[in-house]
Amino acid sequence: MSKREYLRKLYLLQDLDLLLQQVRDPEYEAKTGLKIDEEKIKELERKRNELARDLLKFDPVTYQKYEMLKRRYGRGITRVVNHMCTNCFAALPSSIIPRDDEVVACPNCGIILIWLD
């Protein structure tokens, strides 16, 4: 798996984490009236944990960093827009560029960065 593919999967994991966080929020059902079947949530958690295991096995350092950042910011990976980190909104130094051989982090807040076309 290339680093680019790894980041894609890490992003997918974050998507699942956000979805689980959303449907576990008691306000969600109260505000929308949408009730989610507990068995379906458990199924989603199993899918999430399976993906997390693969990511941990392939690159434990990045995965653990993701988990640490998620605890701190509520997410571990963010998009770069106009050469700016969309987590802390700091302008990135020109030396920060997308790389296929390594995971790039924001030098200001430490979040993992992803560039999307």
Added chain:
Amino acid sequence: MLKELLREDRVILDMKARTKEEAIRELVDVLDLSEDKKEILFKSLMQREVLGSTGIGKGIAIPHSRSIVVDNITLVVGVSKEGVDFDSLDGKPVHLFFMLIATPNDPSMKYLTALGAIARVSRSIAHEGEIRTDFSSPKELVDYILEHDHE
């Protein structure tokens, strides 16, 4: 709340979709995003549908998700004259769609508040009985929705 989110350029007056996948793709296509980002968003919305349909019944659906691809909370409204099979709670075809996308970080709780406002408007529209699908302009549709937004 909805007044801030409703935009006439993010409205579809006559959706062509007949299935859930087609409807979500058609709504996503309204946004000015690259194909790559559209695909990410589509998958995220479909993942939410796996947990249970966002077709709340009475002809209305609220597909929604948080996604890295948007910079701001974004609402797209679509009308289907024919109706779309969306696995709704009451099994009825969906004629009115509210697709809401929020950024992953939502410190002001705008996302849940917006979802709540859409659910409230939907209940108000559903309460009238039949959903209107004969809008001649985006403005007319936006005004119709706002008429039902009693905070």
